Amino acid sequence: MRIRTESERRAVLTIKSEIVRSAGEYLRSKGFVEILPVLLSPVTDPLHHETYDGAVDFYGVPYQLMKSMIFHKQIALRTLPKIFCFAPNVRMEPAERASAGRYLAEFVQLDLEVRDASRDDIMAVGEGLVVAILSAVRESCAEELTVLEREIAVPSVPFERVSYADAAARFGEPFDDALSTTLVGPAWVVDFPRRIREFYDREDPERPEVLLDMDLMYPEGYGEALSGGEREYELARIHDRLDRDSIPKAKFERYLEEVERGVPRSAGFGIGIERLTRYIAGLDRIEEARLFPKTPGDTNAI
Numbered sequence: 001m002r003i004r005t006e007s008e009r010r011a012v013l014t015i016k017s018e019i020v021r022s023a024g025e026y027l028r029s030k031g032f033v034e035i036l037p038v039l040l041s042p043v044t045d046p047l048h049h050e051t052y053d054g055a056v057d058f059y060g061v062p063y064q065l066m067k068s069m070i071f072h073k074q075i076a077l078r079t080l081p082k083i084f085c086f087a088p089n090v091r092m093e094p095a096e097r098a099s100a101g102r103y104l105a106e107f108v109q110l111d112l113e114v115r116d117a118s119r120d121d122i123m124a125v126g127e128g129l130v131v132a133i134l135s136a137v138r139e140s141c142a143e144e145l146t147v148l149e150r151e152i153a154v155p156s157v158p159f160e161r162v163s164y165a166d167a168a169a170r171f172g173e174p175f176d177d178a179l180s181t182t183l184v185g186p187a188w189v190v191d192f193p194r195r196i197r198e199f200y201d202r203e204d205p206e207r208p209e210v211l212l213d214m215d216l217m218y219p220e221g222y223g224e225a226l227s228g229g230e231r232e233y234e235l236a237r238i239h240d241r242l243d244r245d246s247i248p249k250a251k252f253e254r255y256l257e258e259v260e261r262g263v264p265r266s267a268g269f270g271i272g273i274e275r276l277t278r279y280i281a282g283l284d285r286i287e288e289a290r291l292f293p294k295t296p297g298d299t300n301a302i
Contacts, residue, residue, distance in 0.1 A: 001148060001281075003288045011144035012289060015137055016277040020086065022136035023110055026129055027084045032112065035080070037087040038072050043255045045070050046247065048198055052092040065090040068270055070200060071255045073113035074231055074263045084112040086273070095297025101285040102223055104274055105294040113268030119212045119230050122267040123188060126216060126226060127157045129271075130186060137280055150282040153185070159216070160187040176215075176223045183219035190214045199241035202230035216271075222279040228269025235259050 003009050024034065040056060045068040054065030069087045076083050087109050097103045114122060134154045138145070145152065162179070167189055171178040179189070192201070194209045201211045213229025232238050238259055242249050249256065277289040287293035294301040 001150075002284045007147055009288075011141075011147040012277065012281045012283065013291070014144050015141050015148075015281055016273065016289065018137050018140050019133055019273060019276055019280070020110075022133050022140075023129060024084075024086075025136075026132040027112065030082070030125070030128070032082040032084045033080050035076055035083050035085050037085050038066055038069055039088065040064070041066060041072070043071055043252055044068065046198060046251075047091070048196060050094055054090050054092060067091050068109060069111050070198075070231075070270075071258075073111060073268055074200075074233065074266060075258050077113055077115045077264050077266050078262070081115040082112075084110060087111045087270075093296045098295040098297055101287075102275060102278070103296055104286055104290070105296055105298070107275075107290070108273045109270040110273060111268070111270045113266050115264045115266050117230075117265075117267040119190075119214060119267055122228060122230075122269060123214060124158075126228075126269060126271070127159055127186075130216070130225075131155065131157060133276070134280070148281050150280070152280055155185040159185065162187055162189050164189055164192045176217065177221060180217050180219065180223050181221040183217060185219055186225065187217050187219075188214050189217060194244075199238065199245050199247060200232050202232050203237075203241070212267075214269075216269075218275075218279045220279075222275070225275060225279070226269045226271035228267065230267045231265075233259070233263050233265050 003012060040058060040063045042063055044064045044066050047067055051067065056063045056065065066089060068089055069085060073083065089109050090106055092105050093103055131154055134152055138152055138154065167175045167179050192211045192213050194203060194211055197211050197213060201213045204210045204212050211229060215227045216225040218225045232241060274286050274289040278286050283289055287295055292302055
């Protein structure tokens with residue numbers, strides 16, 4: 001739906017507040033500890049698609065606005081075994097992406113990471129989290145859902161799994177929208193090829209060029225919900241990935257120094273709060289999921 005009234009906007013923001021509250025409550029009940037977000041750093045997620053770096057002169061040293069806290073999550077696991085964070089992200093993507101209705105230049109991601117976890121472990125966390133949030137919103141926000149004329153179903157677990165190869169063979173690449181429109185509930189896409197993902201996604205030792213990662217897809221054409229998987233944590237393997245992907249190591253010097261000191265094996269994911277709000281509220285466009293939205297290419301935002 002398209003938001004046209006203040007009562008509808010209030011309903012959306014109330015639902016968003018319940019998403020944040022219930023997510024934190026669920027994760028704490030599972031032993032997670034909340035950490036505070038990092039906003040500036042000499043290293044951030046390189047991403048595997050075009051973005052403009054938000055560069056900041058930090059006392060004469062170039063720092064960046066955070067695109068995601070992936071590296072900081074790994075390092076934080078030295079201290080805490082299970083962490084989560086509501087992390088603001090700035091991703092200034094090409095202006096033409098705004099037409100898709102699901103990209104924001106500024107958004108919040110619920111990031112979590114678990115020490116010594118496998119992909120299956122973290123997928124189970126994701127399923128439990130999504131079910132808990134949907135259940136909480138349906139119970140606590142019945143009035144708001146009525147205002148938005150939206151009914152939500154709480155899916156059963158485990159969610160369906162689809163391999164990247166099977167989805168690509170069926171729909172071509174990219175397939176997110178086409179696959180999402182066929183789903184009746186959330187579903188996982190697993191086993192992405194190395195060529196389309198970042199160097200920190202762990203390559204399966206038994207299947208070269210296949211990554212131990214996953215995306216969760218919403219039904220009804222709402223596209224990607226979350227992205228994550230197992231992480232590379234061994235310095236030699238990370239150097240090898242950087243070499244194979246032709247990525248300059250100097251750009252990640254501080255991160256490589258931390259890996260040399262030691263980071264634990266881990267798995268985790270990030271789930272966009274605005275995308276989740278858009279799905280639950282049944283919104284046409286993602287900018288309707290937050291106050292003061294900034295979409296790619298928009299220079300008139302406040």
